[in-house]
Amino acid sequence: xSNTQTETTQLNGVNVGALLDAREALEAAPQAAxxxxxxxxxxxxxxxxxxxxxxxxxxxxxQTRSQTFTTETDHPEVFAAPDAAPTPVEMVLSGLxxxxxxxxxxxxxxxxxxxxxxxxxxxxxxxLHGILGIDSDVRNGxxxxxxxxxxxxxxxxxxxxxxxxxxxxxSAVFDMMTNPTNVFVTVK
Numbered sequence: 001x002s003n004t005q006t007e008t009t010q011l012n013g014v015n016v017g018a019l020l021d022a023r024e025a026l027e028a029a030p031q032a033a034x035x036x037x038x039x040x041x042x043x044x045x046x047x048x049x050x051x052x053x054x055x056x057x058x059x060x061x062x063q064t065r066s067q068t069f070t071t072e073t074d075h076p077e078v079f080a081a082p083d084a085a086p087t088p089v090e091m092v093l094s095g096l097x098x099x100x101x102x103x104x105x106x107x108x109x110x111x112x113x114x115x116x117x118x119x120x121x122x123x124x125x126x127x128l129h130g131i132l133g134i135d136s137d138v139r140n141g142x143x144x145x146x147x148x149x150x151x152x153x154x155x156x157x158x159x160x161x162x163x164x165x166x167x168x169x170x171s172a173v174f175d176m177m178t179n180p181t182n183v184f185v186t187v188k
Contacts, residue, residue: 010109011109011113034058040052046081048084072086073085073087074086096171099171100168104149105118107166121147124144124145124146125145126140
C-alpha cells in the first residue's frame with residue numbers, strides 16, 4: 001500500500017503504512033534501528049531548568065529536526081519555588097501519557113478502529129521523606145503510578161481493552177518506568 005493511499009484512508013491520523021514500511025526496512029538493516037535521543041538542560045535559577053531537544057542519532061546517522069523543542073521544569077510554591085513550570089515528575093507522567101496514547105491511536109489505526117476521543121488521567125504517588133533524606137528506606141521516586149483511560153471508539157469494550165494492552169506492550173516510556181534502566185552520570 002502506498003503512503004498516499006494510506007493517508008487518504010486513515011481513521012485516526014496515523015500513517016500505519018509508513019510504520020509498517022519502516023519496520024520492514026529495519027528488519028533488513030538491524031543496525032539502523034539503534035537510536036540515541038538527546039536533551040540538553042541548563043539551570044536558570046533556584047530549581048528552574050530549561051531543556052532543549054533537537055538532534056538525535058538514528059538510521060545510521062545524525063538526524064536534525066526542523067525545530068528545537070523546549071521544556072522547562074520547576075517546583076510549586078509549597079516547595080519554596082516560584083512554580084514557573086511543571087515538576088520533573090509531572091513531565092515523566094506527561095511522557096507516559098503521550099507514549100501510551102500515541103500507541104493507542106496507532107494500534108487502533110492498524111486494527112481499523114475509529115477513535116472518537118481518548119482521555120488519560122495519570123497519578124503518581126510519592127512520599128517526600130526519601131527525597132528530603134528523612135527516611136532512607138523510602139524511595140525517591142514514584143511508589144505507584146495510576147493511568148485511567150476514558151476511550152470512546154467504534155469498538156467493543158474488549159477491543160478497547162486490547163488497544164490499551166497492546167499500547168503498554170509497545171510503549172518505550174512504559175518500559176522505562178516498569179523495568180530498570182542503566183543511567184550513567186558524569187561530570188566534566
